[in-house]
Amino acid sequence: MKKAGIKASEIAGQAMIWMLLLAALFVSSIPFIFMITNSFEEFSYVLPNPPRIFPTRLDFSAYEYIISRSDFPTAVKNSVINTFGTVGFAVFISMLSAYGFARIKFKGREVLFRIYLLTLMVPGFLNIIPQFVVLKSLAIPGFPDGLVGTRPGLMLIYIATGVCGHTFFLRNFFRNLPDALSESALIDGGGHGVIFFRIMLPLSTPAIGTMSIFAIQGMWEEYFTAKVIVGAQESMLTIPLLLQRLNGQHATRWEWVFACSLMALLPIVILFVVFHKKLVVGGLTSGSVKE
Amino acid sequence: MNASLSDSFRKTIKKDFHQWLVAAPFVLPGLVLVAVFVIYPMIFTIRIALSEYQIVRGTITFLGLDNFVKIFSDSNGRFWYALRNNLLYGVVTTPLIVIMGMVLAYLVNNIRRGSTFFKVALYLPVITSWVIVSLVFTYMFNNSDRGLFNYLLVNVLHISKDYIPWLLREWPGNFAIWLMGVWKNVGWAMIIYLAALQGISPSLYEAASLDGAGIYAKFRHIVLPSLRPTTFFVLVNMVIGSFNVFIQVMLLTGGGPNGRTSVLQYMLYDEAFNKFEFGVASAIGMLSAIFIVALTVILNKTLKLDTVEDGGAGA
Amino acid sequence: MKLKNQMKGLYLTKAILIPMCALILVAALTGCGAKGGSGQPAAALDASAEITFWHTYGDAENDVFTNEVLPLWSTAYPNIKVNPVRQDSGQFHQMVVTSFGTGQSPDVARIDIVNTAPYAKQGGLLALSDLEGFSTSQYLDGPLSTNFYQGKYYGLPLDTNCKAAVINTFVLKDELGIDNTDFTMEEFIIAAGKRGQYSLNVSGVGDWDMYPYFWLFGGVLTDENFTTATGYLNGEQSVAAIEKLQELHDKKVFTIRDIDGSIDAWDGINSDYAMFFEGPWFFGAYEEKESAGIIAKTIPTYNGKSASVVGGENIVVFTTSTQQAAAYEFAKFMTSEEVQLAMLKSGQLPILKSLVNHSDITSDPVWSVYMQQLSTGASARIPSPNHSEIGQVWSDTMNNIFVDGKDVKTALSEAAAQIDSLLK
Structure with missing residues (x-):
């Protein structure tokens, strides 16, 4: 009798949870539903009246238009290369840094780390001009005119601006790993290189993976730096730049914008759906508050 | 005496140098990049x-604090409106985000089936780019x-x-x-919050269940106290975030009307890239950095006390 | 629980102020060397050269430019290669500003007329009137004048446009009872006043939108030489012009979309509005306007006079260009009759006096109207390096009047004082 009572309240509780969550889900999906609906329409530059919330038809011509644009493959190619190239390098360099800050004592370590922390709080908007000037003066072999307008130039800035945040996140992760492991390695005569590659790296895959996914998302949507550094090179076009191009001066074909937006969003959503179970968000929390 | 002093000094230097040598392969690659592309700028x-x-000529004339005076004494008070809006943004959105985030996490954590689905679906807005989101909101808030x-x-609810010309008025725009x-x-x-909730030991719940506690009681007496540190983390992030509001202002309202929906970052952008006032823009950048640092420090001071002293007591 | 332990001794508190002070100190001590001077000597024309051209042409214009204009150029100047770069129009100004800071400006660019004076003031543009072979006589006065800054010309006019009236003849006839298209503004106002529903729409309160109305109803911004606004912008005529607009707004003749939340003109002209003012691109985006009864007309006269605002683009050479001679040659080439006629096909109205009565224009129902509007009544905005600030003062003032109900005379006087200081 009592058991059945608990069960009934349990079911009622679950029903309540479902209702609340479905309501929340509906509200939070409105913009997405709206985008999907309107990507099937044809606007010829004016908005429909009344506004469409649910699709009235299934028409993929906006998608076909975007895919058939001659600049679409270029944009996809560049976005993919830039994003994965940047994240790969940035994460590796940051892991090295984070290990240095977490596990090696050296003079000035704390001050340096605080400077890293400080850079995260300062708006980085105006940095673009000095960054550009530096790139211009970097005339390395193969790039006699400097790195402006080149992929290495753009990626260099992306990587550099990512290092502080990534280091910050990973340092805390490394600090939380048990000391005993690395101490034994030190006693066995292994240097920090050995500890880093043999012990830390394998242990920190979840943290690295989590951070990479967040970094990929950030890079994928980056607009401003790309515009300034490679904006003058048609061959360096990225998806966010393409999206901005669709948003016209005098009028906008919304179905193109939405179709392109949704296509840009898809890879990131897939990434999250596939990896969401592996994300260690807990590390993120302790990351910012931990001494 | 003298010899031993310089000896120990030399020793320290030697030790420092050795430490640096060990750390260099790890720290240096990142440091070089950060120094050149972040700290130097x-x-x-x-x-x-x-x-x-003077941006084209590249001339830099020292002025002292003139740019700051200019910002503070502007007759339209644009800076003050921008600052007000940053603060308001923080004050209005942070509690809502904290409460709704916490409640949703609690619900998702307690649902029997479909938690994965809800988790991913409710997370979608976060991974959508600001530019895309702004475009959709511009459309949804269209004035006609x-x-x-x-x-x-x-037309539907007749409220x-x-x-309402949403994006063109001070308060609707905000x-x-x-x-x-x-x-x-x-x-x-x-x-x-979900991550934090999953860290709460199940035994606590079981004990509470035995005591006959319902969902609400569990939430009130077990969950809420355990979430304090997380709440602090979310709070700090949201407050810092409220000073980094930019893209939505640029794309939704452009700061209008008369700068009443502007924020510091947008004002900075406008001064630099529309008006060539790089000095003023940089000064705004510095000011907002100072605000962020000050706020973080204040939040730390006030909230830390709170969490450390009675965080475990369960209030 | 684990989290809570980690809370102890929060990092940020004491630590951040120190490095911050250190950074400021370093900044004060180090001089991050100013950039070197600009402006290399112009290369001789016969040598082979390569120049970069920035533009914001849309799809249609870009097609004509790439497929017709560029081949013409390479035939005429086989030694000089032009690299066109298509920028998106939204961030173009910011791109140019950034390029000033980085020294990576193109050699030559198509820029909005209103930005010519600001760029010139920054020292970014080459004074073309200092160069050999510079002449102004072939250009229309209005577009040409936008290149003038402190005694010199810093660019050549490239294309022009203005606002003209877009009229829905069906609404005009059915709702307002006007069945001709040669009506005056006075007639329109009387007819629309009886309708009790907005008939005339303007998008916003910015200069580009409001100046035509302000001028049409007799308003004056400054003296002829653009040196002072006080006595003009707050003069009797100007106050009367704004009050006229207020009256029309109250009578539901005239709506400001951004203030009333009314339907956008591009949309509402199909059913609700009888008229609005717009640039020629309105007709470029639509094919079957005429069958819907929507036509272009010069803006109806008020007190016997029409008025409009001039838009368009100039072509300019940058001081940082290493190929100034070639860039200047290209700029001149872009203003030649042949190129102007080619670009006209994509709706870029020409800036040459010789083409005003060209059959390509007179035979076109849209372009002929815009060219007529340009020659009968269309003024440029105040040519000033502070264009952006002046525009802001203007729209702030309009908001104060139309939204907050501020007294017109007071608002305009304050605006005039602010503009005065921006014109100095």
């Missing part, structure tokens, strides 16, 4: 904030009956008689910016 910005910068909100308010901020960030807070 920041120093440059600080210098510009104290100067007049073509906009979703106006259509709902006037308002006239169409409302749209806040709404977007909440919508975009709730999922993030939820994920953070």
